[in-house]
Amino acid sequence: MPPEAVLSLGCSECPRLVATSLPGRDYWALEEIMDTVVARDPAAKVKATGYRGVFEVLSGQDPQGLAVQFLMYNHAFIARVLPVLACAIPVKLKEALSGLGLSGLRARLEFKAREPLKGTLTEDLVRSALASAGVILVGRREGGVIIDVESLGKCVIISFGEPRSCGPRCTVLVPSRSL
Numbered sequence: 164m165p166p167e168a169v170l171s172l173g174c175s176e177c178p179r180l181v182a183t184s185l186p187g188r189d190y191w192a193l194e195e196i197m198d199t200v201v202a203r204d205p206a207a208k209v210k211a212t213g214y215r216g217v218f219e220v221l222s223g224q225d226p227q228g229l230a231v232q233f234l235m236y237n238h239a240f241i242a243r244v245l246p247v248l249a250c251a252i253p254v255k256l257k258e259a260l261s262g263l264g265l266s267g268l269r270a271r272l273e274f275k276a277r278e279p280l281k282g283t284l285t286e287d288l289v290r291s292a293l294a295s296a297g298v299i300l301v302g303r304r305e306g307g308v309i310i311d312v313e314s315l316g317k318c319v320i321i322s323f324g325e326p327r328s329c330g331p332r333c334t335v336l337v338p339s340r341s342l
Contacts, residue, residue: 165215165225165292169226169247169248169249169250170248170250170251170259170262171249171250171251172249172250172251172252172255172258172261172262173247173251173254173255173318174250174251174252174318175251175317175318176221176322177222177231177247177249177250178219178247178249178250178265178315178320179207179220179222179224179226179246180200180218180219180220180229180230180244180245180246180247181218181219181220181244181245181247181313181315181320181322182196182217182218182220182227182241182243182244182245183216183217183218183241183242183243184217184218184240184241184242185216185240185241185242185290185332186216186281186303188216189211189215189216190290191240192216192218192238192240192241192242192245193209193211194208194238194240195236195238195241196209196218196220196241197209197241198236198242199232199233199235199238200229200232200238200249202221202223202232202235202306203228203229203231203239204223204224205233206222206223206337207220207221207222207224208220208221209220209221211276212315213316213335214277214315216242217315219315222272225231225293226246226247226248226275227246227324227337228320229246230244230245230246230324230335230336230337230338231237231335231337231338233329233335234326234327234329234335234337236329237329237330237331238329238330238331238333239331239333241292242243242328242332242333242334243333243334243335244321244329244333244335244336245311245320245322245335245336246324246336246337247321247322248263248318248321248322248323249263249320249321250315250318250319250320250321251318251319251321252317252318252319253280253283253284253288253319254320256288256289256292256312256319257292257295257296259319259321260281260292260293260295260296260298260321261296263321264318265293265296265297265298266296266297266298266309266311267297267299268297268298268299268308268323269299269300269301269305269308270298270299270300270308270309270310270323271302271305271308271309271310271311272289272293272300272301272311272312273287273309273310273311273312273313274289274311274312274313275311275312275313275314276313276314276338277313277314277315279316279317280317280319281314283294284314284319286311289312292294293312298310300315301340307339308323308324308339309323309324309325309336310322310328311323311325311336315337322333323336323339324335324336324337324338324339325337325339
C-alpha cells in the first residue's frame with residue numbers, strides 16, 4: 164500500500180489526521196492545527212468533530228508526513244496528533260488491521276471508544292483483532308511503538324508509530340524505524 168493511501172473499509176470519509184486539544188483549549192488548538200497543516204498542504208481542511216476537543220484533518224497528503232510536520236513547531240494547546248493509517252466500520256476491523264501488514268509488530272495498545280460505538284467496540288474485541296493480525300501486544304515498559312485504536316463517529320480509526328513530543332504536553336505518533 165503506498166504511504167499516501169489510507170485504508171478505508173466501510174467508512175464514507177477517512178481523515179488523514181486526528182488531533183485532540185488540551186481541556187478547555189479547543190479554539191487555540193484548532194488554530195495550531197490549522198497553522199501546522201496548512202504549512203504543508205494549503206488545500207487541507209480541519210474540521211471539529213462532534214466530540215469536544217477532537218479535530219479531523221482532511222487532506223490529500225501522506226498522513227505520516229503530516230504528522231511529522233507537527234515536530235517542526237512547539238504546540239501549547241494540542242494534546243495528541245494521530246496519523247490515520249486505516250479506518251473501518253467495527254465489523255471490518257480485523258480486515259483493516261490485516262491490510263496494514265502489522266504481523267510481528269510489538270506494540271502497546273491505546274484504546275478509546277466514543278459514542279455511538281462505546282458499548283459495541285470493546286477493548287477485548289480490539290485485542291482479539293490485533294492478535295488475528297499478528298500484532299504482539301506488550302506492556303508500557305516494553306513498547307516504544309504504540310498502536311492507537313479509537314472510534315470516531317461510526318468508524319474505527321487506526322494509527323501506529325513512536326510517540327514524540329510536539330510541545331509541553333503534546334504527543335504525536337510518527338513512523339517507527341522498526342516498522
